[in-house]
Amino acid sequence: MSSSNFKPAGSKAQGQVDSDLQMVPYWSIVLAAVVFCAVQYMFFVLMPHRHNEVLAFRLLMSFTWGAALASYVLLLGYVSVDVKRRNMSAKLWMLVVLVLPGGIGAVVYFLLRQPTQTVCPGCHSQIASSYNFCPQCRYQLAPVCTECHRSVRPTDVYCTQCGHGLVEDHTPARLRA
Numbered sequence: 001m002s003s004s005n006f007k008p009a010g011s012k013a014q015g016q017v018d019s020d021l022q023m024v025p026y027w028s029i030v031l032a033a034v035v036f037c038a039v040q041y042m043f044f045v046l047m048p049h050r051h052n053e054v055l056a057f058r059l060l061m062s063f064t065w066g067a068a069l070a071s072y073v074l075l076l077g078y079v080s081v082d083v084k085r086r087n088m089s090a091k092l093w094m095l096v097v098l099v100l101p102g103g104i105g106a107v108v109y110f111l112l113r114q115p116t117q118t119v120c121p122g123c124h125s126q127i128a129s130s131y132n133f134c135p136q137c138r139y140q141l142a143p144v145c146t147e148c149h150r151s152v153r154p155t156d157v158y159c160t161q162c163g164h165g166l167v168e169d170h171t172p173a174r175l176r177a
C-alpha cells in the first residue's frame with residue numbers, strides 16, 4: 001500500500017484524545033450540580049432541625065449524599081456518550097445503570113460493554129478500534145511488527161516482542177512518528 005492514499009481519519013491516537021475530552025456531556029455536569037444543590041436544600045431547609053443536633057454531622061451527611069447522587073448523574077452522562085462509541089443501545093444501558101442500585105448497573109455495564117467502534121478509512125465499514133488491520137479490506141490501522149505481527153509504538157526502533165528492526169519495515173507513512 002503506497003503512502004499516497006493517506007487519510008487522517010485513521011489516526012487512532014487523535015480520535016482517542018478528542019473523545020475522552022467529551023466523555024462527560026454538558027447536560028450531566030449541569031444536572032449533577034443541580035442535584036448536589038437540591039440535596040443541600042433538602043438537608044438544611046426541608047429537614048426539621050433539632051436543638052441538640054451536631055452541625056458537623058448534618059454537613060457530613062449532606063455532602064456525602066450530594067456527592068454520591070451527583071456522581072451517579074455524571075456516570076449516567078458518561079454511559080450515554082460511551083454507548084454510542086460502542087454501537088450499543090443507549091436507552092437500555094442508561095436504564096440498567098439507573099435502575100440497578102448502588103452502582104451495580106455501572107459495574108455490569110463496564111464488564112459487558114463492547115469494544116469501541118470506528119469506521120475504516122479504506123472501505124468505511126464499522127470495525128472495532130482495537131484492530132491493527134481492517135478485516136474487510138486489510139487497511140493498516142496501527143503500526144505492527146512485520147516479523148511477529150504484534151502491535152508496536154510508532155516511535156519504536158525495534159520490536160519489544162521479537163527484537164526485529166522496525167526501520168526496515170515498510171509501515172505506511174501515516175503510521176510513523
Ligand SMILES: [Zn+2]
Pocket residue numbers: 120121122123124125134135136137138139
Ligand atoms: Zn476497510
Ligand SMILES: [Zn+2]
Pocket residue numbers: 145146147148149150159160161162163164
Ligand atoms: Zn516483532
